[in-house]
Structure formats: structure tokens, C-alpha cells
Amino acid sequence: MTAQTLPTAVGAPGAEDITSEHDVLAIGCGPFNLGLAALASTVDGLDLVVLEEQPELTWHRGMMFGDASMQVNFLADLVTLVAPQHPLSFLSYLHDMDRLYTFTVRENFFPSRREYEDYLRWAAAKLPSVRFSHRVEAVHWDKTTERFTVEAVRGDGARLRMRAGNLVLGIGTAPFVPEALAGLPQDKLLHTSEYLYRQSDVAAAQKVTVVGSGQSGAEVAVDLLSRNLEGGPAVSWLTRTTSFAPLDYTKMNLELTTPAYMQYFHSLPQAVRDRLIKEQWQFYKGISTDTLEEIHELLYRRQLEHGLAEAELRFGITVENAAVDESGRTVLTCRHRDTDQLFEHTTDLVVAATGYRNRPPRFLDPVENLLHRDPQGRPVVRADHSIELADGVSGRVFVANAEIHTHGVSAPNLDIGAIRNATILNAITGRDVYRLPKRSAFTAFEAPRQAS
Template sequence: MSEPVSEPLGKSPGKPLGKPLGDLGASVSEHDVVAVGCGPFNLGLAALASTVDGLDLVVLEEQPELTWHRGMMFGDASMQVNFLADLVTLVAPGHPLSFLTYLHDMDRLYTFTVRENFFPSRREYEDYLRWAAAKLPSVRFSHRVEEVHWDAAREHFTVHAVRGDGTPLRMHARNLVLGIGTAPHVPDALAALPPSRLLHTADYLYREADVDAAAKVTVIGSGQSGAEVTADLLGRNLDGGPAVSWLTRTASFAPLDYTKMVLEMTTPAYMQYFHSLPEEVRDRLTREQWQFYKGISTDTLEEIHELLYRRQLEHGPAEVELRFGVTVESAAVDAAGRAALSCRHRDTGQTFVHTTDLVVAATGYRNRRPVFLKPIEDLLLRDGRGRHRVRLDHSVELEAGITGRVFVANAETHSHGVSSPNLDIGAVRNATILNAITGREAYRLPKRSAFTSFGAPPRTS
């Protein structure tokens, strides 16, 4: 996708972006908000903040440019949320950084309308994100955050960062927003495999040469990523590619539950209800609601079945094996240099060894624990399981006497529910954060986002 050339979006009158404080061996500046990480959530925060009068926000991103799930950017991959779940529209439909404005700027608005498919491709969504980032002077790439300290005397956080050219920077702010995203997770059962025999779905398209060189590839895990990789492998298999195995511990290759009344449980209304519940109830609901976020789209399941049917019709391609209800308990390299997975069939308890050339771990992501927070780690309060205690406004509870605030984005599933990583909640969360920071209703939040009433009715005498 080509990078659009455009003028930066103008700031409303207010404090200048990055007021110099003097030369103390590093470039020093003062801001209202420093946001760390530039994925869709903090980019959306910058977009909404760009039209808030008097608010000085800067976003720091270590990488030199914005990329989004490049390792899973299949040519026909579609978003699972529609275009309204962009950076801004669900709280500010007239915002100049909406997806519709992007389409208009790219002269694709009319053809997108005629297309009558309101789910953009992943490639188009990434291009939209890059278009928005190019219009925001508050977003700074190649800026690595190294440490954050709390200055009690001045009542602000000091963010120590390094620019890509090695220039040290010091930024002061009363508010931090952490949007550093999640990291690919490889479970302990697979950790003993060498890199030559193991890859995570996040790196799948970067490792195509290894996939093509393998005689047999095994996918472990049955979420959307695992299903998309399996579909790609089945296509390769039809063209003479490797044998394919797909193993998962879930009780079936289960679909995402995207029925409309169930989707009401991904709304801001349900998020507020979820946050009000006791910790043990929230943890139970998170386990029970796995099909909201760990299932597979019905389109992908149908594609897989069609590929399997074609294989049955055409005969000849290498072996294909699909098994659910299988737990991988350990892994090692056998005498022949292949990956040997020690497995247990959950229904029968029977154990067996599965041998393969390459394992693709479709085992999800986990929240990162940022090293740069170590100097203030003791100030961030945690729950009984060591997770940050997060308020309804997405700020972390801090030790008494700390007047600054630390907000989190996509690190609060335990406190706000399984919808918190969803793109369609991003604009509402960012509006909530900006309202809390400014102390006013910078953006009007939805007051009725679901028809369902989630709590018990009021008590009657």
C-alpha cells in the first residue's frame, strides 16, 4: 500500500507540543500525557486527543514505523469487525481521522460503498492506521522508553527515552497511558523445541521458506489464527505441499459466537457491569466466555471444510489430520531430528507421540511486563493474582499520595472483560481516558449500548 502524502492534522489552540524546560544533558519537554506504544489503541488515543483543546499528548513508539500483524497478513484476510470500529467513529463520527475520511482521501469511498462488504481487509486496515499516524505530529516513531520515575516533589512522572539517532530525551507528565500490546506466547510444553522446529503464528508468513521445506507441519491451537494457518497449509497441501496436522485441546473446532444478542456482551454497558463484579466472579466469567475470543469465524471454518472436500475429491496430496481434545504435555527433538510431541487424548486419557517437522504454535498472546516500569513497580497496586487493580476509567490504582495516573489499554481483561482487546471498544476506552484526564466530557460516551439488562433488578420492599 502506498503511503499517503498529507499535511499534519492541526492542533486546537492550547499548550505548545513539548514545551522545552532547558538543557540538562538531554532534550527535556513537558506534556499532559505520555503514551507508550503505538498500536491501534494508542494511535486512536492520539487521534481523539488531536481535537481536544488545550491537551498536550505525545505517543512514543520504539519501532521505526507502524505495522500490524504482518506475520498473518494473508492476501484475502478480512477484519472481524466492521469499518465503524475504527480509531474514532464510535465516539466521534464526524472526526477527520475516521475510516470514511480515509476512504474519501484515497478516492475509494464510492467503490467501497458499491462493494457492499463493510469489513475491510487487514491490508486496508493497516494502511488506514498508517494514514492516520502520518497526520499526527504527536506520534513519534523510533523512540524507545527506557525508564519511568515518579517525582514526588514536582508531582509528575519522568519518562526517560532514547530517540533512534541516540539522542536521550526526558519527558515530564502527570499522566501515562500504557499501550505496549501483547507478546506471542509459547507454552512450557513446547518451549524445549529449537527455533528450527517451532514458530508462532505471529511469524508465520516470515517463515514461509521453513514451511515449504517441511514434509509435515503441525498446528497447535484452534483459535482464529490457528484456523487461518491451517487453511493456508491445506491450500499448500493441495498444490503438493507438506502434510498437515491440526491439534487442539478444546472440545471441538468451535466457532466464534457472533450472534447479535451475545455480542451485547462486548458492549460498554456489559464492560461496566463486568467491572462491578467481585474478582472471583470476573475470573469465572472470563473462563466461561472463551468462545467470544478464542473461537473461529464461520467463514474460516467453511473455507477449511471446502479445502478438505476438494482434497477428498482430487486425491493424492500428502496426509491431513485434524484432532480436537488433545493436550500437548511436552515436546523434544527425536533421534532423527524431528519434533516429537507427547500428547494426551483428553476424553480417553490415552497418551501418544506425534512426530512432525515443524510446529506452528497458535497459542495466543500474553500481556507484556514492561521493564521500563521497574522504578515505579511498587507504586502500582495488584490484586490477589498479581494483576494490576484497574479502575472503571482504565487507570491503575496507585499507592496513597501518588497524584499522577497510569492508564492501561488492552491489559485489563481481568477487570473489564473479554471484550477489552476488541478494536470496537478502543474508541470508547480512549474517550473515557481523555474525559478522566481533562476532567470534563471531552467526548460524549454511549449511555445505552445494549438492550440487555445485565444486573439483578432493584430490590423491592
């Protein structure tokens, strides 16, 4: 379908209202919807547009340490796992940048985060369907035309009405700060997502406490311990987990991140899914073994120095409350989970390594009554990643990285992005425009069939 653009009425001074028709409107431009645009770009007759509020693509810059590398290999790019010949693959990017040969000699299949972001920006620049500085304000369902209307504001002030039968929500997640820490003043608290933007606050503190673990918390701990070795502030690292546990990325355990397991997981009752997600926490709360080894090396090197500020690591700790005392220092009320003992922990600055949560998009408020939700308020998501909608709604709303509860812990993983996007495009077009893997795991997940 060819997009149609029709100027209508005059809105703000110097800006006009514009109405256009499309097949698919994708909201948000992170790696997942960017990958959707990349795969859609080679599907004949499909008109897809991606709308992004920000003026440019950035990716985790608050944690872009100079030596930070990806935790998935380069094949988990925007397209390769379903379309290895695609012109927007990571290898095509390397070739275009004249780095393919040196990347080969490097013999490291894990790009740096900086290089991965540069790849994303390279791909976005080649996709005219990706439109930055487009803020979505509201989504409506028109039962007469059987299409969604997306109201958006462009960077120049023009108001847009864009219609499509299919929406894909890829707005990402938002930094999460638990209630126990949320009441701290801004100058006493930062989230890992803004760590590199708050370096002056880190340098000014006499003691910095990281609350929470996972890869982000561990990378902050590496930075703080390195500073500590050079005479920097005291460091504390507190986490609720039962240990500073590694990411379990052993090959057979990675079978649980495959499309085959995702399909099996979706077939299970919701109570079973919720139990499994809790049991599989090392997929998303663990720490890479390289980072753990780096932390141990820094702690070992501290033994050879004298006069350094304190460095303290404790697991099995729950922070229950946080306040600022009369001297201006932060006091955390903590509970030792093994013994149930309460104690106070005093610090100057808290770094919340407490992860991310799905952000509820306000622009969906006008169609909220059309979305089916489970008893916990989560969208009911079909196997093809579309939300179950009210009877009579022929349009479809797909989600990216908002379906852990229905598709499992691999939903946020970059290596599932191309598979999910191919699934969505196949569903929208009604044909197999991309071949999905028929066997992606050696493990059999279902119960064996019994002979009758």
C-alpha cells in the same frame, strides 16, 4: 497546555539531552494509543505525545494473508464510535484515498487487514504527536513536582526526559509459547505471528503441525491445506478446545462486548470475573464461520484427489512435552483429554497458534512499588482504566488492553478502543470532551431491584 522543550546537558557525542513537559505521555503505538492520539488531537489545550520504539507502524504482518479481512466492521475505527464527524475516521481515509465510492458499491463493511493497516499508517502520518523510533527506558515518579518522568532514547541517540502527570500504557501483547513447546529448537518451531516470515521453513517440511486453534490457527490451517491440495506437506491440527468452535458473534451475544456490559463486569467480584472470562472463551478462541467453511471446503476437495499427504484434525488434545528425536524430527507427547490416553505425534515443524500474553514492561520497574496488584499479580484497574496507585501519588497510569481481568473479554477488541480512549480523555481533562453512549445494550445485566 503547550509543550515546553528545554535542552539541558550533552549526552552521547552528537546528541543532546532534552527535557519536555506534557499533559499525557502514551507509550506504544498500536491501534489503541493511535486512536487515543487521534481523539486527543481535537481537544483544545491538551498536550499528548505517543512514543513508539519501532521506526514505523506495522500491524500483524506475519499473518497478513492476501484475502484476510477484519472481524469488526469499518465503524470500529480509531474514532467513529464516539466522534463520527472526526477527520481521522475510516470514511475520511477512504475519501482521501478516492475509494469511498467504490467501497460503497463493494457492499462489504469489513475491510481487509491490509487496508486497515494502511488506514492506521495514514492516520499516524497526520498526527505530529506520534513519535516513532522513541524507546522508553524508565519511568520515575517525582513526588516533588507530582509528575512522572519518562526517560527515552530517540533514534538519533538523543536522550529525552519527558514529564507528564498522566501515562497511558499501550505496549500491546507478546506472542506466547507454552512451556511444553518452548524447548524446541528455533528451526522446529514458529509462532503464528511470524508465519509469513517463515515460508521457507514451511515449504521445506514434510509435515507441519498446528498446535492451538482460534482464528490465527485456522487461517494457518487454510494456508497449509491449500498447499497440501497442491502436493504440499502433510498437515496436522491439534487443539485443546472441545471442538473447532465458531466465534459467537451473534447479535445478542455481542451484547457482552458492549460498554454497558463492560461497566457491569467491572462491578463484579474478581472471582466472578475470572469465572466469566473462562466461560466466554468463544469470543477470543473461536473461529469465524467463513474460515470454518473454507476449511471444510478444502477438506472436501481433498476427497477428489489421490496421492496427497495426510491431513489430520483433532480437538480435545493437550500437548504435554516436545522433543527432537535421533532422526531430527519433532515428537510431541500428547494427551487425549476425553480418555486420558497418552500418545506420540511426530512432525517436522510446529506452528504455535497459542495466542498472546501481556508483556511486563521493564521500564515500569522504578515505579513497581507504586502499582497496586491483585493476589495473582495483575494490576488493579479502576472503571476509568487507570491503575490503583499508592497513597500520595496524584499522577495516573492508564492501560489499554491489559485489563481483561477487570473489564472483560471485550478489552482487546478494536470496537471498544474509541470508547476506552474517550473514557480516558474524559478522566484526564475532568470533563466530558467526548459523549459516551448511555445505552449500548438491550440486555439488562444487573439483578432487578426489589421493592422495599
